[in-house]
Amino acid sequence: MELLDGSDPGAIGGYPLLARLGEGGMGRVYLSRTVSGRPLALKTVRAEFGREPGFEERFAREIRNSDRVRSPWTTAVVDYSPVGQRPQWLATEYVAAPSLAEWVQRYGRLPERSVLALAAELCGALGAVHGTGLAHRDVKPSNVLLGRRSPLLIDFGIARAMEDSRHTRTGGVIGSPGYLAPEQASAGGSGAPADVFSLAAVLVYAATGMGPFSRRDEEVSAAVLLYRIVHEEPILDGVPASLISLLRSCLAKDPQQRPTAGAIGALLERLGGRTGTWPQLLPEALERDIAVREGEAHALVAAPAQLPPVAAASGAAADAPASGGAGTAAPPAIGFLRRRLSGRTAWAIAGTVTASLIATAGTLVLRHLPGDDASGGTPSPSSTVASLPAAWAGTWVGTGPGTPSADGVTQARTNGFAVTLTLHRALRGALAGKQVSHVTEVGTGRELGCTEALRLQEVRRTSMVFEAATNHPTDQSAAVSCPKGNIYVVTMTGRDTLDLGEEGAQSAGAPSTLTRR
Structure with a gap:
């Protein structure tokens, strides 16, 4: 940083x-x-x-x-x-992790077992992308994060939009020249086979510290790299012997001759490269x-x-x-x-x-x-405004399942969780309403809910962020802890429905949806 x-x-x-x-x-x-x-x-x-x-x-x-x-x-x-x-x-x-490019530049190439695990995980990533009918188009070492649980492939949304823009403008290409497929280098388009080519180039880099069209201790122009990609064979010196045949097939000039991400994954498994093994192989x-x-x-x-x-x-x-x-x-x-x-x-x-x-x-x-x-909802572009819209004003109610199977020690056992949210027009930073929860403890019938005055902290296109300015037990005689300062993110999913979501201080067993009353 x-x-x-x-x-x-x-x-x-x-x-x-x-x-x-x-x-x-x-x-x-x-x-x-x-x-x-x-x-x-x-x-x-x-x-x-x-x-x-x-x-x-x-x-x-x-x-x-x-x-x-x-x-x-x-x-x-x-x-x-x-x-x-x-x-x-x-x-x-x-994701708090270095990119593959950062790692190799600082520490050098990855061990063979780690390269096999990385290959398996990235094949899984490409399989997920290609399974939706999309292609990444910019697979390169700086777009691979070496996360703790698994490597991650990032940035393809921007990469696709930027590539379309550059093609429209100049007929040029986007991406790191040493990792583009021949069809990308010649501005002939790209798709899933191009991602496979780029993946193989990235794995060569992980295993050797260089891309397959670079030579040690040389500085070459992008034009030279693009020429080599289109016309020359890849350099696989230093690649583990177990991977050479597979990577060579992935680096074929003809896109039709390259295996799919799924086929690569099956071959890797026979070589000992499996998804899920990455965390145990972290250097x-x-x-x-x-x-x-x-x-x-x-x-x-x-x-x-x-x-x-x-x-x-x-x-x-x-x-x-x-x-x-x-x-x-x-x-x-x-x-x-x-x-x-x-x-x-x-x-x-x-x-x-x-x-x-x-x-x-x-x-x-x-x-x-x-x-x-x-539910797989798609995010909406942010649009910050200064007040709670009129459409949010009113009373919203919902009931959640509570936590009837809790242990009763670390978490209370409850058989119902009702929430009433009352909102009115308010400027950002002002009180915008209150949230009242009624939570009944199994066996005793004791009321464990809290009543909170809500301050409007942030406003977006479809979501509001509220902070509990005050908080006290709904049943004033109950010995219940209701700390103030809780944060709630509420999203409008329909004209008469609000999603409480799970970001912030929403308690276990609470309703996930409120409807207008």
Whole structure:
């Protein structure tokens, strides 16, 4: 991570910017967070693409398409910019892990067993993408994150939209030249076979530290690499013998001769490359790297939640949450963390405090994000406004199952969970209504519910974020703990239905949907 500087806004699309994660051909990537504390990777799109006719519509279409791919190897889309907003951006789940490119540049090639596991996992990723009728089009080392649970393939929504734009404009190509398929290099189009070619090139890089069309200690132009891809055979020196035949078939010049991702996965399994084995094969240095990144992210995501609101930096949306970034004065603790980010020599220090940082951030327990729910809903572009719309005003009710099978010790056993949410028009930052819950304990009949006055904290196109400004037991005589400060994310899924979701402080057994009364 890097410090924010004067060229970085304090927030984009209502999401605070906490640190810079990197910069590439598509734009800058920032660490951000949801209002309830879940870390996000917010990726901006360079202005040159946004100016291309029709790019905004392609961008939104490709993001919707990419959200169809739900798998352990892809990051969920959370939000993206509406048409007309500048800069254009995309917010996804943040994965605290280095890219394959970063890892190899820093530590060198991966061991053979890790390469086999990586190959199996990435075949699973491509299988998930191709199974929806899509192609990634930009598989390269910097788009592979070496996550703790599995590698992840990122960025194909933006990559597809940008590729369409560049083809329309100049007939050119997009992507890292050393990892493009011949048909991409010659601007002849791309699809699933091109992804297979690129995957093989990435695996050669993981195994040898070089792409299959590069030579050690040489610097060549993109034009030379593109020529080699189209006309020369790949260099597989240093590739494990068990993989040479498979990778050579994947690197065939003719797309029709390449195996599918599914066929590659079956071959890999016979070689010992299986999905699910990646976590056991992580190099020790990679585990340390991930732990440090997790610590840094938790520190930056958790710290702003403790601060009073301050004015956002120049260039941020007027009603966006402040980040403590460029143009604002950070408290001493945050200043220390941000200074530490400027040098990797302090990683050992970060590792010692990771546990306490996780404990701080862990006060907000999340399981799903908007746009990543079990129903497979597609995220809508963010559109921040300053008040609760009239359509939300009224009384909303719902009943959940409670927790009848709980152990009665660590979690109360309840046989019903009724919620009444009353909302009225209000400006952002003002009280907008109240939530009353009635929760009955099994056996005793004791009322365990709470009544909360809700402050409107954030407004988006279809979702509202409320904070409990006050909280007390619904039954004043009950000895129930009802802490204030709870965060609730509520999404309108129909004119008369609200989804409480699971982000924030929603309790187990609560209703997932409320209907207008």
